[in-house]
Amino acid sequence: NAGVTQTPKFRVLKTGQSMTLLCAQDMNHEYMYWYRQDPGMGLRLIHYSVGEGTTAKGEVPDGYNVSRLKKQNFLLGLESAAPSQTSVYFCASSSSGGPNNEQFFGPGTRLTVL
Amino acid sequence: DQQVKQNSPSLSVQEGRISILNCDYTNSMFDYFLWYKKYPAEGPTFLISISSIKDKNEDGRFTVFLNKSAKHLSLHIVPSQPGDSAVYFCAASGYTGTASKLTFGTGTRLQVTL
Numbered sequence: 001n002a003g004v005t006q007t008p009k010f011r012v013l014k015t016g017q018s019m020t021l022l023c024a025q026d027m028n029h030e031y032m033y034w035y036r037q038d039p040g041m042g043l044r045l046i047h048y049s050v051g052e053g054t055t056a057k058g059e060v061p062d063g064y065n066v067s068r069l070k071k072q073n074f075l076l077g078l079e080s081a082a083p084s085q086t087s088v089y090f091c092a093s094s095s096s097g098g099p100n101n102e103q104f105f106g107p108g109t110r111l112t113v114l
Numbered sequence: 115d116q117q118v119k120q121n122s123p124s125l126s127v128q129e130g131r132i133s134i135l136n137c138d139y140t141n142s143m144f145d146y147f148l149w150y151k152k153y154p155a156e157g158p159t160f161l162i163s164i165s166s167i168k169d170k171n172e173d174g175r176f177t178v179f180l181n182k183s184a185k186h187l188s189l190h191i192v193p194s195q196p197g198d199s200a201v202y203f204c205a206a207s208g209y210t211g212t213a214s215k216l217t218f219g220t221g222t223r224l225q226v227t228l
Contacts, residue, residue, distance in 0.1 A: 097214055
């Protein structure tokens with residue numbers, strides 16, 4: 001039982017390049033989330049999904065797109081990377097969307113955009 | 115506009131003593147509060163939570179106190195152990211219509227010294 005895994009762990013991009021971050025969970029969770037963490041700031045929600053085939057915007061969605069084609073996977077795409085997207089990205093999943101629903105996090109992807 | 119604030123970026127406590135981590139929030143619509151613990155190069159892991167209708171929740175060495183009138187919560191760790199050294203994030207849960215979303219504070223780095 002691997003929990004939540006993220007690929008890749010590290011990546012360096014040049015401005016304007018594109019890339020996709022992959023999140024996978026093996027807990028059969030309905031809900032999945034993408035966050036970014038920047039120095040001096042808490043984790044901020046980018047996009048989330050309440051089930052296979054659904055996506056919704058979070059707090060900071062601009063410059064990102066997501067897809068949830070399979071229940072176990074949640075992809076985060078950067079179409080044209082910018083230096084402001086340099087951050088650590090965390091994926092999380094939860095079994096439901098209730099208020100006390102514990103979210104399980106992946107180990108993170110450290111992205112640098114030059 | 116930070117709705118969840120952790121005003122102490124760091125805290126150092128001797129092993130065996132009590133650690134008190136504080137968190138303030140501004141949105142009275144938050145209905146659940148959670149604490150997450152994060153080690154370097156790992157994702158956050160859930161520690162303890164409290165409903166807005168309670169004022170205390172205890173789990174082993176960890177106790178969370180909620181003061182709704184002051185919009186303040188605190189995490190007490192007694193006794194503190196070296197393995198507790200980590201970054202602690204306070205998070206507040208608010209329902210959006212499709213799911214409850216977490217708003218995180220900026221984190222407090224706890225160092226437990228021998």
